[in-house]
Amino acid sequence: MTRTATVRTDVADPEVVARSVRPDNTTEMETRVERDGADDGTVVTRIERDDTAGLASTLDDYVVNVTVATEVAQHAERHTTTQS
Template sequence: MTRSATVRTRVEHPELVAAAVRPDNTAQMRTKVSDGSVVTHIERPSVGGLRTTLDDYTVNVTVASEVAQHAHRFNTTQQ
C-alpha cells in the first residue's frame, strides 16, 4: 500500500520556487505550479518515508522561497 500527500504552498515567486525544488524530486514526486502556488504530490511506501520526505521537502521549499525573495529584492534595488 502506498502512502501519499499533496502539498500546496503559496509563495511570492511560484515558478522560480518550483524550478528550484524540482531537481530534488524522486520518481515518486511531481511538482507543478497552480493558481500561484507550488503543488507537489509525493508517494512513499511507508508513513515514515512519507513523513521524512515531507520534512525535507518543507525545508527545501522554505529555503527556495526565501532565496527567491532576496534575489527579487536585490534585482529591484540594483535597477
C-alpha cells in the same frame, strides 16, 4: 498500501521555486505550478511513499527545500528591485 501527501505553497514567484525544488524530486514526487491570476501562485507537490516513515522523512526534506527556495527567490527579488 501507498501513503500520499500534497503540499501547497503560496509564493510570489512559483515558477522559480518549482524549478528550484524539482531537481531533488524522486520518481514518486511531482511538482507543478497553479495560478489563479497574474500575480502570486502556488507550488503544488504530490509525494507518494510505501510507508508512513518514508513519507514523513520525504515531507521533512521537501519542506526544508521549498522554504530555502522561497527565501532565496524573495531575497533575489528584493535585491533586483532595489538595484534597478
